[in-house]
Amino acid sequence: MTPATEAIASKATKTKSRAKQNLGYWKRFGSFYIMMAPALIVLLMNNYLPMIGSLIAFKQIEYTSNSFVQSFLDSKWVGWENFNYLFSTTDAWTITRNTIGYNAVFIFLNIVIGVALALMFNAMRSRRWAKFHQTTMFLPYFLSMVVISYLVYAFLNSDIGIINKVVLPWFGLNPIDWYTESKWWPFILPLVNTWKYIGYYAIMFLAAIIGIDNEYFEAATIDGASKWRQIWSITIPLIRPVIIILTLLQIGRIFYSDFGLFFQVTRNSGILYDTTLVIDTYVYQGFIVSGDIGMSSAAGLYQAVVGFVLVFMSNLFIRKISKDDALF
Structure with missing residues (x-):
């Protein structure tokens, strides 16, 4: 085998070995991640998603429509003026x-x-x-x-x-x-x-x-x-x-x-x-x-x-x- 072929074969072997390790890891711990998923979703939605609202501090909110989201998008940026x-x-x-x-x-x-x-x-x-x-x-x-x-x-x-x-x-x-x-x-x-x-x-x-x-x-x-x-x-x-x-x-x-x-x-x-x-x-x-x-x-x-x-x-x-x- 040429050096190039050996390098390709070695890389393929490492990839397969890594894939086996990942598969074994997910077989062993996958059920724990599934059990953790609902609490993680609630944490993201309750604690981190609302952080987007911090952008309101840099805007002058004008209620241009019945939708607050649309009003937020339409409102102009005022920088540090609110502070x-x-x-x-x-x-x-x-x-x-x-x-x-x-x-x-x-x-x-x-x-x-x-x-x-x-x-x-x-x-x-x-x-x-x-x-x-x-x-x-x-x-x-x-x-x-x-x-x-x-x-x-x-x-x-x-x-x-x-x-x-x-x-x-x-x-x-x-x-x-x-x-x-x-x-x-x-x-x-x-x-x-x-x-x-x-x-x-x-x-x-x-x-x-x-x-x-x-x-x-x-x-x-x-x-x-x-x-x-x-x-x-x-x-x-x-x-x-x-x-x-x-x-x-x-x-x-x-x-x-x-x-x-x-x-x-x-x-x-x-x-x-x-x-x-x-x-x-x-x-x-x-x-x-x-x-x-x-x-x-x-x-x-x-x-x-x-x-x-x-x-x-x-x-x-x-x-x-x-x-x-x-x-x-």
């Missing part, structure tokens, strides 16, 4: 400060109080009472913000609220018109947010604590370590990956706000805007007034991009300190 809406207003600093400031406080309280409650639940000797407290604390997580807003109103109503009618008179204090004095809301909103979500975080941390092998604590007890020493030297270091992951997930949404918390609980009181107006409520109100979907989309895209960058940078920082604890 100027967030930064050209005098409220830009206020909404940015409130959004980041509140979320930073929320993250701190959720992590610190969540870990503390998880440690207390784990230390309870009666499993029955422990489950009762866990369930009771977890219930607010399932309540709608509309319901919570009415509960808060029952406490803060200036005429018949529990705080003004029962609590303040005990201390000889005058009633407070809570919905017209903005100075109280930087304390009220974190309190309400923590009450609603702390059960979720406490259960997450408790699940991580329960997963720790008891041999660590038994060895520490034999060595004479106190409960506090066991918490700081065993429990906290071993649940650190869970703390980091939950913190990163919250940092990713630091430019987002719980719309119900800032809109429903405050009853959208205009006099409170100095301390309660955040990006989400500001964009909603702007959309209601102007009806410009492009501006609202620009705000959503801006929040998503900033959230991604913050998660990426936070994870990079964690990798520099402890590579094993990084999310990716």
